[in-house]
Amino acid sequence: MAPIVFDELNVFTFPHSRMRKLMNCCTSKVGHTDFTSLNDFEQLLVRLQRTFVEFMAHEEIENHFVMKKLKKKLKQHSTIDDTELICNCHKVDRFTPLVSLFRDGYAFIRRGNADRVSYGVKLHKAMMKFYDDFVPHMHEEENDIQPLLSKYFTEMELKIMRIEVIKMTLQK
Ligand code: FEO
Known part of the structure; x- marks a missing residue:
């Protein structure tokens, strides 16, 4: 079991609560959209693009303010196992295929209802796949990466890192 990390030293709690909210919101929105309504369809595409x-930005913030710093620490102190864990964390591009799918959606505005409904089924499947991948990814960061942060950074360093992450998350 991962050790308990106090909230003020946990760099993932705040941004992941925002990401979970966004994820629940957009998957539910896809599930409830009437794809025969042009207005609903267009609003959904705009919303999904904005959310993504x-x-x-969340991943960029993590890369810049967390992973890069952790990699540097690991280089100085760590075992190979710890380095592999961090290197694989953001290896998969989870976002580009979905962003392309949203962009492709605009072509369906001029198409018939049946085409839009079938695009909706594809979109729904893709969003569920994203959900099933992104939730475990966040768990991995919370349960595997956060303990590494606690192992290699001082409490003061973690507090500063958490503040930077929150500040950047709020700016996006
Ligand atoms: Fe917190 Fe890499 O998503």
Whole structure:
């Protein structure tokens, strides 16, 4: 079992609570959209694009303010096992295929209802797949990466890192 990390030293609690909210919101929105309504369809595409800009920013923030610093520490002190864990964390591009799918969606505005409904089924499947991948990814960061942070950084360093992450998350 992962050791308990106090909230003020946990760099993932705040941004992941925001990411979970966004994820629940957009998967539910896809599930409830009437794809025969042009207005609903267009609103959904705009919303999904906006939400994914936030997801991508979240990953950039983690890369810049957390992973890069952790990699540096690991280089100085660590075992090979710890380094592999961190290197694989953001290896998969989870966002580009979905962003392309949203962009492709605009072509369906001019198409018939049946085509839009079938695009909706594809979109729903893709969002569920994203959900099933992104939730375990966040768990991995919380349960595997956070303990590494606690192992290699001082409490003061973690507090500063957490503040930077929160500040950048709020700016996006
Ligand atoms: Fe917190 Fe890498 O998503």
